[in-house]
Amino acid sequence: MTREQITAAVAALTVVGMARSAWFHFVAEPRHDVMRTPIDPRYDELRPFLPRSGQLGYVSDEGVATGAPGRDLDLLGSRRFDQAQYALAPLVLRYDDQGAALVIADLRDPERLQEILREKGLVVVAHPTPGVALLRRR
Amino acid sequence: MMLLAVAAIAASGAGLVGAAFRERPGDGVDRALRLCLGSALGLGTWSAAYACSRMLGVSSAAKDWALLALGLCSFAAASRRRSAPVPSSREPAPRWLWFLLAAACAVAAAAFFEHNRRFPDGGWDAWMIWNMRARFLERTSDLRTAFSSGLSFRAHADYPWLVPGAVAQAVVLAGRERIVSEAVAAAFGILATAIVPLSLARVHGARWGLLGASAVVSVPSFAIFTSNQQADVPLAVFLSSAAALIALAYSRPERPLGMLALAGFAAGLGAWTKNEGSLYAACLGAGLLWRARDLRATLAFASGAVPAGILLLAFKLTLAPPNDLTYFSTPALLLAHALDPLRWGDLLVRLFRRIVFFQSFGLWLFAEAVVVAFVIRRLPSTPVGAALLLASAGLMLLYVLQPHSLDWIVRTSVDRLVIQLWPTAVLVTLPELARTTART
Numbered sequence: 344m345t346r347e348q349i350t351a352a353v354a355a356l357t358v359v360g361m362a363r364s365a366w367f368h369f370v371a372e373p374r375h376d377v378m379r380t381p382i383d384p385r386y387d388e389l390r391p392f393l394p395r396s397g398q399l400g401y402v403s404d405e406g407v408a409t410g411a412p413g414r415d416l417d418l419l420g421s422r423r424f425d426q427a428q429y430a431l432a433p434l435v436l437r438y439d440d441q442g443a444a445l446v447i448a449d450l451r452d453p454e455r456l457q458e459i460l461r462e463k464g465l466v467v468v469a470h471p472t473p474g475v476a477l478l479r480r481r
Numbered sequence: 482m483m484l485l486a487v488a489a490i491a492a493s494g495a496g497l498v499g500a501a502f503r504e505r506p507g508d509g510v511d512r513a514l515r516l517c518l519g520s521a522l523g524l525g526t527w528s529a530a531y532a533c534s535r536m537l538g539v540s541s542a543a544k545d546w547a548l549l550a551l552g553l554c555s556f557a558a559a560s561r562r563r564s565a566p567v568p569s570s571r572e573p574a575p576r577w578l579w580f581l582l583a584a585a586c587a588v589a590a591a592a593f594f595e596h597n598r599r600f601p602d603g604g605w606d607a608w609m610i611w612n613m614r615a616r617f618l619e620r621t622s623d624l625r626t627a628f629s630s631g632l633s634f635r636a637h638a639d640y641p642w643l644v645p646g647a648v649a650q651a652v653v654l655a656g657r658e659r660i661v662s663e664a665v666a667a668a669f670g671i672l673a674t675a676i677v678p679l680s681l682a683r684v685h686g687a688r689w690g691l692l693g694a695s696a697v698v699s700v701p702s703f704a705i706f707t708s709n710q711q712a713d714v715p716l717a718v719f720l721s722s723a724a725a726l727i728a729l730a731y732s733r734p735e736r737p738l739g740m741l742a743l744a745g746f747a748a749g750l751g752a753w754t755k756n757e758g759s760l761y762a763a764c765l766g767a768g769l770l771w772r773a774r775d776l777r778a779t780l781a782f783a784s785g786a787v788p789a790g791i792l793l794l795a796f797k798l799t800l801a802p803p804n805d806l807t808y809f810s811t812p813a814l815l816l817a818h819a820l821d822p823l824r825w826g827d828l829l830v831r832l833f834r835r836i837v838f839f840q841s842f843g844l845w846l847f848a849e850a851v852v853v854a855f856v857i858r859r860l861p862s863t864p865v866g867a868a869l870l871l872a873s874a875g876l877m878l879l880y881v882l883q884p885h886s887l888d889w890i891v892r893t894s895v896d897r898l899v900i901q902l903w904p905t906a907v908l909v910t911l912p913e914l915a916r917t918t919a920r921t
Contacts, residue, residue, distance in 0.1 A: 344856070346688065346918040352848070353692045354581055360699030360843035361588045367701065367840070368592040372599065381601045382608060396621055398631055409633070425635055429608040433621035435631045 386430040388471035389447070393434060400443030401427065401436040402463060402478070404455045409438055423449055448476040482542065483654045486527070489545040492552025493530075494523025499559035501726070501743035507566035510690070514679035518726070521672045521718050522743070523552075525750035528646035529792055532753070535624060536795060541650065567733070572686025582695050586674070589704040593670065596708035597663055604709025610637045611712055612662050614645035619652050630802035639801040641793055643754040644712045662710050669715040670707030674698045676718065677904040680725035684732045685915050696907045702841040706900045712755050713897040719751035720761050721904040724865040727765065727782070728908060731773065731864065738781040741769075745785025753789045756804070757901060760875050761868070762786050768868030772861070809884040818882050828880050831891045841896050849906060857913050866909045869902065 344352075393399070401407075405420025427449050428436045437443060446465055450456060453473040460466065465478040498519040506512045527548065534544040602608045613636060617627035628638045644665070651661045674697050682690025697703065707714050726744035730736050748765050751758035766786070769779045818824055836846045861867045876898055883890060 344914070344917055346915070349914050349918065350575070350578065350688065350692060353695060354578070356844050356848055357581055357585050357695040357699040360701055360845060361585050363701045363839065363843050364588050364592050364699070364704060368595045368704075372595075376599070378598070379600050379602070383602075396623070396626060398629075408635075421635070425609050425633065428633065428636065429602070429613045429616070432613055432616040433623075433626050435626065435629050437631055438633075 382426045383430050385475060386427060389475050389477060392469040392477045396433055398435045398437055398443065400440040400446035401438045402446055402448050402459055404450045404452055404459065407438045444479060446478040448478055450474045485545045486654055489548035490523040490527045493526040493548045494519030496552035496555030497522045497743060499556040501739040503737060503739065504564045505566045507568045510569045510679060510682045514683055517672055517675045517679060518722055521722050522747060524647060525643060525719060528643045529750060529753050529789055531646045531650055532642060532792060569683045570686040572688050574687040574691045578691045582691050585695050585699040589698045592704035593708045596705055601659065603662065604711055607710035609635055610640060611644045611710060612648060614642055615648035618645055618649035624800055628800045628802060634805045639804045640756060641753045641796060643750060644715055666707055666710040669718050672718045673714050673904055676725055677721045677908045680729060680908065681911055684729065685912055689911050689915055693907050693911050697904050700845050700903060701843050702896055702900060713900045716751050716754045716758050716901045717904050719747050719754055720901060721908060723747040723765055724905040724908050727865050736778060738777065741778050741781040742785035745782035749786035749789025752793055761872055764868040764871040764875060767871055768864040772864045772867045806883050814884055815882050824881055824887060827887055828877060835895050849910060852910060856917060863909065865905065869905060869909055
């Protein structure tokens with residue numbers, strides 16, 4: 344191959360790559376994908392009620408994967424748990440920890456709070472946002 | 482404090498590069514290459530020194546003063562014994578290639594900003610691992626909390642923390658967490674695009690530099706990974722810096738040991754960026770030994786990797802919780818996986834399918850496979866080429882041995898590995914092509 348042929352081939356590959364990027368970011372994604380909302384605001388109202396550090400329990404009305412990473416990463420509950428952990432660092436959240444004195448409830452369906460309180464033997468400490476509450480053992 | 486931090490980064494980068502490059506800068510390409518290498522290594526050193534200071538209980542300001550002093554001393558000492566410049570290769574590039582690269586950079590930059598807008602907290606890895614760790618580092622003085630075994634395995638608290646260390650420090654200094662983490666990601670993206678092309682331009686001429694830059698920046702997933710604030714792009718920067726320094730050293734008859742030691746230092750920073758970085762550092766050392774058959778060069782490289790190696794070892798032995806790959810593995814499972822021909826076959830099929838995965842890579846991986854199979858047609862002759870081959874073999878072995886579902890782990894990780902290795906693959910492939918044109 345001559346250097347001109349190599350240059351032309353690399354240029355063609357570059358154009359293909361650019362076209363793919365432009366199509367994806369400026370045509371396909373705006374049409375078919377949603378804008379993500381920032382993670383932090385969901386937990387902002389809860390912060391004043393939380394300790395500055397330590398471990399807290401975490402309960403949800405969705406499944407949260409606790410074992411080895413795998414397909415269950417795709418569970419929406421796992422994603423919500425991970426996002427809560429990100430938002431509330433440096434607190435360490437423990438899913439369904441029966442021994443935790445304080446527990447965060449993070450619910451997809453806010454109507455299920457009473458059911459979870461009954462099931463887990465918890466009472467509300469603060470409930471600043473629909474679906475997000477700080478609980479303690481009864 | 483902000484000025485002190487910037488001065489510490491600049492001085493440590495200048496000191497490291499000054500110590501390795503014994504001659505005066507030859508031209509603009511040489512200056513730009515040194516600037517980019519110095520920026521990458523300075524930023525990495527600043528973060529690695531932060532980790533040391535946190536683990537030893539030293540204040541961040543004292544660490545920055547120490548970096549500033551050491552960097553200035555090293556730079557001043559190097560400036561006194563500079564030899565005559567080594568000129569860059571003079572092969573020019575067609576003008577239209579500059580316009581093509583400018584267009585590719587513009588598309589990648591626009592994609593970066595669009596993706597940032599769509600994903601305000603970055604990609605999954607950013608908020609699940611890297612920026613979460615940065616928040617722990619920034620918000621608590623207790624390192625045991627930041628690396629608590631109580632955290633989910635998905636948080637990967639065992640990962641080294643070069644990127645979180647840089648982001649955490651920058652957030653403390655500048656506030657505005659979102660902009661800071663995006664700026665750190667953008668800086669590494671620019672360096673990943675610049676270092677290999679400048680190194681190619683230095684040794685082979687402007688044409689090959691521009692082709693290299695186009696080959697890195699127009700990979701569709703490159704802008705996405707940069708915007709996602711994943712550590713794969715910083716790892717690509719340190720791996721390609723190490724590779725570029727080795728390639729530069731071997732382009733000179735005297736094989737300067739200082740340059741090889743700096744390559745080892747860069748590879749060590751890669752090991753402090755992600756776990757895969759340790760494999761790449763080992764493969765670069767092995768590649769040197771295999772292809773250069775030069776023990777002094779290999780030892781110089783290894784000595785450069787020692788500081789980050791000690792830091793990584795200290796972290797893994799004192800703070801890091803178990804890695805999920807080792808935690809869920811047993812000797813029986815490892816043996817069963819290693820001896821399972823179906824698992825090897827399954828892996829090969831999945832990897833071949835990824836080569837033609839247009840969404841992530843356009844036609845770049847396919848073209849690379851065609852060039853290796855039909856144009857180069859031999860085992861790599863350079864230390865960096867050998868290192869890439871060894872790294873690919875090592876990654877395949879890890880894929881087979883690891884305890885998770887092969888489908889899941891390949892699907893979620895192989896694009897990252899390609900992004901980590903791609904600039905270095907470009908650095909190896911284009912000179913091989915340049916050599917074929919020299920014969921025609």
